[in-house]
Amino acid sequence: MHYVTVEGLTKSYGVTPLFENISFHIEEGDKIALVALNGTGKSTLLKILCGKESADEGKVWIHKDVTVVMLEQAADFKPHKSVLENIFDHDHPILNAIKEYEHLTDNGAEPDATALTNAIAKMDELNAWHFDAKVKQILGKLNIHHLDQPVGTLSGGQQKRVALAKVLIDIGFEHKHTLLIMDEPTNHLDVSMIEWLENYLDQENVTLLLVTHDRYFLDSVCNEIMELDDNTLYIYKGDYENYLERKAAREESDKASTEKARNQYRKELEWMRKQPKARTTKSKSRQDAFYEVKERAAKRIEQQQLELNVKMTRLGGKILELKKVYKAYGNLTILKGFDYTFKKGERIGVVGRNGVGKSTFLNLLLGTEKADSGKINVGDTVVFGNYSQQGLVVKEDMRVIEFVKNIAENFPLADGTKVSAAQFLQLFLFTPEKQYTYISKLSGGEKRRLHLLSILFRNPNFLVLDEPTNDLDLPTLNILEEFLQNYQGCIIIVSHDRYFMDKLVDHLFVFEGDGEVRDFPGNYSQYREWEKDQEKIKAPEVVVEEKTKEPENKARKMSFKEKRELELLEKEIESLENEKKQLDAQLADGSLPYDQLESASRRIGEVMQLLDDKGMRWLELSEMAS
Numbered sequence: 065m066h067y068v069t070v071e072g073l074t075k076s077y078g079v080t081p082l083f084e085n086i087s088f089h090i091e092e093g094d095k096i097a098l099v100a101l102n103g104t105g106k107s108t109l110l111k112i113l114c115g116k117e118s119a120d121e122g123k124v125w126i127h128k129d130v131t132v133v134m135l136e137q138a139a140d141f142k143p144h145k146s147v148l149e150n151i152f153d154h155d156h157p158i159l160n161a162i163k164e165y166e167h168l169t170d171n172g173a174e175p176d177a178t179a180l181t182n183a184i185a186k187m188d189e190l191n192a193w194h195f196d197a198k199v200k201q202i203l204g205k206l207n208i209h210h211l212d213q214p215v216g217t218l219s220g221g222q223q224k225r226v227a228l229a230k231v232l233i234d235i236g237f238e239h240k241h242t243l244l245i246m247d248e249p250t251n252h253l254d255v256s257m258i259e260w261l262e263n264y265l266d267q268e269n270v271t272l273l274l275v276t277h278d279r280y281f282l283d284s285v286c287n288e289i290m291e292l293d294d295n296t297l298y299i300y301k302g303d304y305e306n307y308l309e310r311k312a313a314r315e316e317s318d319k320a321s322t323e324k325a326r327n328q329y330r331k332e333l334e335w336m337r338k339q340p341k342a343r344t345t346k347s348k349s350r351q352d353a354f355y356e357v358k359e360r361a362a363k364r365i366e367q368q369q370l371e372l373n374v375k376m377t378r379l380g381g382k383i384l385e386l387k388k389v390y391k392a393y394g395n396l397t398i399l400k401g402f403d404y405t406f407k408k409g410e411r412i413g414v415v416g417r418n419g420v421g422k423s424t425f426l427n428l429l430l431g432t433e434k435a436d437s438g439k440i441n442v443g444d445t446v447v448f449g450n451y452s453q454q455g456l457v458v459k460e461d462m463r464v465i466e467f468v469k470n471i472a473e474n475f476p477l478a479d480g481t482k483v484s485a486a487q488f489l490q491l492f493l494f495t496p497e498k499q500y501t502y503i504s505k506l507s508g509g510e511k512r513r514l515h516l517l518s519i520l521f522r523n524p525n526f527l528v529l530d531e532p533t534n535d536l537d538l539p540t541l542n543i544l545e546e547f548l549q550n551y552q553g554c555i556i557i558v559s560h561d562r563y564f565m566d567k568l569v570d571h572l573f574v575f576e577g578d579g580e581v582r583d584f585p586g587n588y589s590q591y592r593e594w595e596k597d598q599e600k601i602k603a604p605e606v607v608v609e610e611k612t613k614e615p616e617n618k619a620r621k622m623s624f625k626e627k628r629e630l631e632l633l634e635k636e637i638e639s640l641e642n643e644k645k646q647l648d649a650q651l652a653d654g655s656l657p658y659d660q661l662e663s664a665s666r667r668i669g670e671v672m673q674l675l676d677d678k679g680m681r682w683l684e685l686s687e688m689a690s
Contacts, residue, residue: 065092067130067243067271068113073122075108082108085122086297088290090243095265095272097282099307100292101493102509102537106275109292110134110245113273126243133235134245137508137535139227143216147208150215151230161186162196166211193632197678202232205260206253207418221252221418228253228261235270246274250281251534254418255560255588267670277533277541279304279563379408379525382443383554384429389438391421391428392579398424400579401438406554413565414558415588416575422558423453425575426528429556449524451532456515458503464489464514465499471521485521492517493539509535516544525553533561562588630685637678644671 068090075082082105090096100106111117113124114134126132141150152163165183168175187193203209206225215223228249235242250258262284265272276282282289283304291298291311298314300307384406391399398421414422427433428440430450458467468489474482483491489499492513506514512535519527527548533541545567548555559565565572565588572591574582584591647668650656656664 065127065129065241067092067094067127067241069123069125070113071123071125073109073112073124074120075105075112075117076120081295083292083297084295086292087122088297088299090271090273092241092271093269094288095270095286096274096288096290097286098273098275098290098292099538101539102513102535103498103507104292104295106292106537107137107247107507110247110273110275113243114245127241130241130243132243132245133231135228135231135247135249137247137251139223141215141223141226144214146212147215147218147226148211151211151226151233153230154234158190158192158195161190161192162199165196166199194636197636199233202229202264205264206257224252225257232264235268242270244270244272244274246272246276248275248277248535250276250278250560252418253560255415255562256417258560258562267673269666277536277538278561279538279541378445379553380443380445382441383408383446383526384443385439385441386428387439387441389428389440390436390579391424391433392436393421393424396421397579398575399428399435399438399581402579402581404583409552409554411555411568411570412557413569413572413588414556414575415565415572415591416577420575420577422575423530425573426450426530426556426558430528446526447522447524449519449522449527451516451519451527451529453530453534456503456511456518461502461504463500463502464494464506467503467514468518468521471518472523475521475523488521489517492543509537509540512536513540516540520547527551527553527555529555529557529559531559532557533559533564630682633678633682633685637675637682640671640675640678644668644675647671 066089070089071087073086074084098106098109108117111134112119113126114132116134142153145153148163148166152159161183165187168180168183187196203211206229208222208225208229215226218226231244231246235244249261253261258278258281262281265285272285274282274286286304287302289300289302289304289307291300291307298311300310386402386404389399389402391397396419414425416422424433428435430448431440431442462470465486468485472485474484475488476482486496486499490496494514494517498510503511503514516532516536532544536544541564545564548568555568557565557569569587571586572582572584572588574584574591576582584594586594647664650660650664
């Protein structure tokens with residue numbers, strides 16, 4: 065089914081064009097990533113597609129049966145209302161029934177018997193139990209609990225997860241044909257959540273257009289990449305590796321074409337200067353062609369040829385030592401007797417689920433927070449560069465070039481030469497025109513890029529990077545990675561970007577909770593493989609452990625919700641088994657048309673997965689009931 069057609073779309077802000085005369089199509093089942101430099105119109109294009117902004121020129125056609133649902137970077141919530149009320153804010157019978165049932169059973173107290181009976185009857189009447197199970201899965205995987213808490217009291221990361229849950233719930237409850245648009249969906253998610261979201265979007269029959277900086281996520285989820293570059297849209301079918309190969313080939317071709325145009329431009333310029341004032345029709349047509357050649361010849365190819373061999377402050381023998389460091393907030397233990405001595409050139413990644421104290425650990429290193437006990441000794445030669453999640457802080461609005469020159473006029477290189485502030489800005493993709501833009505006019509991603517650049521321009525010898533990839537575009541990430549790979553100082557990184565971590569770190573500090581920190585010798589992907597191996601080794605121990613805990617499970621009384629869930633699971637499993645038998649028979653018959661065969665094959669996979677999941681849950685609840 066054809067979902068979207070975009071023809072001749074143009075959008076500018078003032079005299080600056082974001083994109084000009086772009087066209088593309090979206091078909092059912094497409095999973096497309098939109099790639100571009102920050103400030104070149106990615107978010108604007110997404111908002112045009114969902115009707116929140118209008119284009120200057122061109123047409124957007126969306127099929128009448130298609131519903132467009134968008135996850136924006138900044139969630140639009142009613143802060144005084146609860147998480148539950150914000151998630152289920154549509155006036156839809158199924159959502160209303162689930163909201164009422166969740167409200168009665170989620171607060172921990174024993175619900176009013178009459179109200180609960182009515183809520184269960186309503187759920188039965190609307191056949192809402194399957195969807196309620198899906199809602200529980202989404203909320204659980206995104207670590208969203210305490211549904212009665214006002215959204216205004218949540219952190220920015222928690223609000224982003226609630227917004228994501230709302231979008232995933234919205235696309236599932238009634239819309240058969242949905243275009244899901246997502247702007248940086250992985251921001252504020254820990255790695256386990258990102259991996260779950262990858263699998264969820266891969267399994268769901270959803271048509272997707274997203275902007276993301278997470279290249280593993282992009283590679284796992286998307287089958288097409290659209291790139292906005294120099295006001296033009298380029299479309300690449302396939303994965304991220306294919307995109308890189310074809311983009312490199314295109315840029316090489318563009319470079320050759322530009323060189324040819326420049327040679328032709330010189331010849332045409334010579335001819336133009338020789339012409340008399342009164343020109344024939346023939347010479348007039350050649351004159352028009354001259355301006356086309358001139359435009360091609362002047363085209364700027366984005367190739368960064370400036371390589372920085374950085375001259376930084378020398379690191380002494382003593383860099384940074386932590387001796388028997390303890391840190392806790394109330395019941396949350398962050399460090400429990402942590403010891404470590406940093407060595408020259410170390411590149412350490414810090415990983416762990418949200419809320420275990422990774423950012424607090426960085427603040428201890430920087431001295432902005434104090435340890436409860438123990439010693440943190442910083443060497444006299446250490447110059448920290450701290451890239452925090454707080455973002456860019458500017459006392460007064462000024463132009464980009466002025467802001468950087470206030471730090472320093474030049475950046476020193478190892479060979480004794482210097483790079484000017486303007487050259488350094490251009491390395492990080494701030495064009496000469498953009499350098500004279502006021503900071504207040506930059507996009508959110510451009511401000512993040514400028515903040516990062518300002519940290520690096522101070523020439524520190526110990527970089528502390530807290531989620532440096534959030535809101536950065538892929539071209540900037542590639543440049544940052546190249547810069548850091550050549551960097552001679554120490555680096556410690558907190559990041560959920562697995563691709564970024566794999567390229568840069570030598571080993572990991574894994575925050576496992578309760579103050580335990582594992583020093584793992586390898587990158588993130590190697591750690592995940594090790595973790596999976598450990599789970600396999602420990603599997604028999606888990607069975608024994610569950611048996612020893614059986615009396616404890618027996619002692620706990622099942623809640624109303626769990627009893628009802630057990631009853632419904634038996635019916636759902638029976639229904640799924642019947643559906644599986646029917647699908648097996650259809651596939652064995654061999655007479656199905658291709659589209660129905662494909663649909664049946666996909667559905668039988670979904671049914672088998674549901675049977676596995678519901679079977680495990682049934683066993684768990686059955687043990688509790690017995």
